[in-house]
Amino acid sequence: MINRRLNNEGQHRETLFPINKILIAVVCVILIFILIFFLYPKPFRYFAFYASRVKNTFSYYVLNSRPNFYYLEMEKNGKDIRAGENEALDVTYRDEFVIKSVVSDDLTGKYMNVKVEGLNKGKNDLGVLLKGVELVDKIIKSGTMINDSGIVSDYKILINYRNKKIASVPLKVVITPQDWFRFAKDSSNVKEQIEYLKKAIDLNKNDISVRKILAGVYSRQGRLDEAIGQYKDVVELKPDDTIALGELAKCYIKKKEYDESIKISRQIIKINPKEVQAYISVGLSFAEKGLWDQAIQNYREAVRLEPDNYPVRLKLAEAYKNKNLMNAAIEEYKYIADHSKEADLALLSLGDIYLKLKKYESAIKYxxxxxxxxxxxxxxxxxxxxxxxxxxxxxEELDNLKKAVSLSPNEPTVRFNLGAAYDRKGMNSEAIKEYEHVLKVNPDDADALERLGDLSLKNKKFVQAVKYYEKLAAKSSKNGTIFANLGFAYGEMKKYAASAENYEKAIKYGAKNSNLHYNLAYTYDKLGKEKKAIAEYEKISPPTKEVLSILGQFYLKEKNCAVAIKQYKKIAQIEPKKAESYESLGYAYTKCNDLDAAIKHYRIALKYDREDDEAYAGLGEAYEKKGLYQEALKAYNSAYALNPESAKAAQKIPKMKIKLLQEKAQKKIRSDEE
Incomplete structure (x- = not known):
């Protein structure tokens, strides 16, 4: 029993021993694999990858499973690469690539094809040259949302087996500032250019080149504030960028902010004292401010640095001319004419200077x-x-004007000058024809309208004159001369209300015409506005004899003798040796019942003109009113003798004789009574 038990235990130990060995061996193998994985990960992965491929390929061919996709074999920019599902393929506009093959369980690739989204190259993009610029351009044109980093991840390379998608390789399309710049450069639409450049800046806010280009576009479009903003950003990034500073100064000149331009230009000069454009900008700014001395100083410095800069020399000459330094201006223009291949403007300017100086022969020469x-x-x-x-x-004047007209038939200034030449010679119809041509080219030409109005007025074509002056008045609402002419034209047409209205405007706007108040007074008379007329007559300075006479008669009618006589005395002061002056005073004194003064002034009148029948008649009336009938009869007889057609004398002589007879009879009655 005991032996048997021992035998069983021995057999059990013999059975456990190989199991333990196997377990130890397995553990060792695992440890070895772990060690290999950590020490040699790449070969291990390769081994695992290919082991997996063997298994998957077996499944594809033997078990008819769907093939697995592993990667694409590609050539990108001349280098071989692989692209798989788990890593995006970067694409920029510079890239060119070819998909050489699809690595999958389908070893022959017979049933495989690829399609790059966004590129319409055909049904299968295998072996086709693909360009990143085409994909980039499509994205930009389509208006696809692009994030701040410029990356678009919406596109893929699709891998199809028997036309069914089995995998995809993600694309990471990178939109660079250069792409937006390319589009801006190629676009003829300024609005699009601006948007593309702004997006380029959004992707690279420190790109001063693109900022300068955008600022230039803004400047050319007249969007000066936006241009200035971009140039300021450039200067903030690069304070010594003299190009940006120079363009900034030019923008301020265009905005007429000359002090800012001067400030920026002087900043450039501090950075680079030999920067010619900076001196030019300072000169231009001072010139626009009318500070010619400072302008000349800066232009001269620019010329010193660049003696052959003829455009600057022209500016310098112009500054001399505006400062009235004609000799210096002539010297500069002559230098340009002698040294520059493009001297035409200098020669023309020399002619203009000599024309201004009235040195006509020299002007003709140039x-x-x-x-x-x-x-x-x-x-x-x-x-x-x-x-x-x-x-x-x-x-010769006419010939050259005609030549100028033949070269430029629709040049308003030349046609006007030709009209003026005809005008001076009294060739009215020819002048009118030229002025009318000016209006065809420029219907609002004020000079042509005024000349046509004046000629119409001169030729008594008042309706035509009104037409031209009314159009001119609508343009020049405060031109007193135009309203004065309108007042005259309407007056001649007997449209007195319109005439008065225009005369009033002429006076309001300061027209320099001595007849204005008289014409307005006359018009008021025609309208029955006597007091308004007198008020205008009173404003005439110095008053004429006619005006004083009108005022005198008015005040006599108003029984304002003192003021009336004052007017007549002024007539005597104007013409102290004319009988009519004293005759008028005699008449005024008679009306005011100052008969002695009347007789005195009639006698003075007769002293200057013994043949003045009206003076004798007036003297007779004064004597008659005073009751001196004998003297009155004598005066009336003298008047009649000088002018038998004098109705007053003819009527008064018999009356005076009757008065004398009556007087004689009364004296006799008184004598008899005594």
Whole structure:
């Protein structure tokens, strides 16, 4: 019994021994694999990967399972790469790639195909050259939302087995600032350009090049505040960027903020004292402010740094001219004419200076030089005509104006000058034709409207004159001269209310016309507004004899003798040796019953003109009122003798004789009574 038990235990130990060995061996193998995994992970993964592939391939071919996708074999920018499901493929506009093969359980790849979303290359993109720029451009054009980093992850490479999707490789399309810049450059739509450039800046806020380009677009579009904002951002990023500072100064000039431009330009000069454009900007700013000394100083410094910068020399010459330093201006223009290949503007300016100085022969010389170089220069012919006009050579003036017109038939200034030339010679119909042509080109040309109005007024075509002046008045609502002419034209048309209205406006807006108050007074008379008329007559300074006479008669009618006589005395002061002056005073004194003064002034009148029948008649009336009938008869007889057609004398003589007989009879009765 005991032996048997021992035998059983021995057999049990023999059975456990190989099991223990196996367990130990398994543990060792596991430990070895773990050790290999940590010490040599890559070969282990390869081993595991290929072991899995063997198993999956067996399942595909033997068990007809769906094939597993492992990766794509590709060539990107000349380098071989692999792309799997778990890692996105980066694509930028610079990238070019080809999908060479699909690695899957289908070893032949017979039933596999790939399709890159967003690129319409066909049914199968295997072996096709694919360009990242095409995908980038499609994304931008489609308006797809792009995050702040510029990454779009909406696209994939689809792997299909028997036209059914089995896997996909994600694409990470990277939109760079350069992409937006490309689109901005290629677009002819300014609005699109601006949007593309703004998006480029959003992706790289420190890209000063794109900011400068955007600022330039804004500046060309006249969006100066936005341009200034971009240039300021550039300067904040790079304070010594003289290009950005220079453009910023130009923007301020365009905005007429000249002090800011000067400040920025001086900042450039501090950075680089030889920056010519900075001196030019300072010069331009001072010139616009009318500070010619400072402008000249900066232009001269620019010329010193760049002696052959002829555009600056032109600016310097112009500044000299505006400062009235004509000799210095002439010297600059002559330097340009002698040294520059493009001297036409300098020659034209020399002609203009000599024309202004009334040195017409010199002006003619330079204008002819311009014409020799530029036979189609309208300005040269037009100004040459002005120079000939200065010398009094009307035929030459006319010939050159006609030549200018033939070169530019619709140039309003030239046509106007031709009209003015005809106007000066009294060739009204030709002048009118030219002025009317000016209006065809520019219906609102004020000078042509005024000349046509004046010619119409001169030719007594008042309806036409009103048409032109009314149009001009609508444009120049405070031009007193226009309203004065309108008042006259309406007056001649007997439209007195309109005439008065326009005369009133002419006076209100300060028209310099000595007849205005008289014409308005006359118009008020026609309208029956006597007191308004008198008020206007009173404003005439100095008053004429006619005005004083009108005022005197009015005040006599109003029985305001003192003021009336004052007016007549002024007539005597104006014409102290004319009988009519004293005759008027005699008449006024008679009306005011100051008969002695009346007789005195009638006698003074007769002293200056013994043949004045009206003075004798007036003197007779004064004597008659005073009861001196004999003297009255004598005066009336003298009046009648000088003018037998004098109705007053003819009537008064018999009356005076009767008065004398009556007087004589009364004296006899008194004598008999005594």
């Amino acid at each position: 204008y002819k030089e311009v014409i020799k170089k530029q036979p189609r220069s309208v300005a040269a012919y037009a100004n040459l005509a002005s120079a000939y006009a200065g010398t009094g050579k009307w035929p």
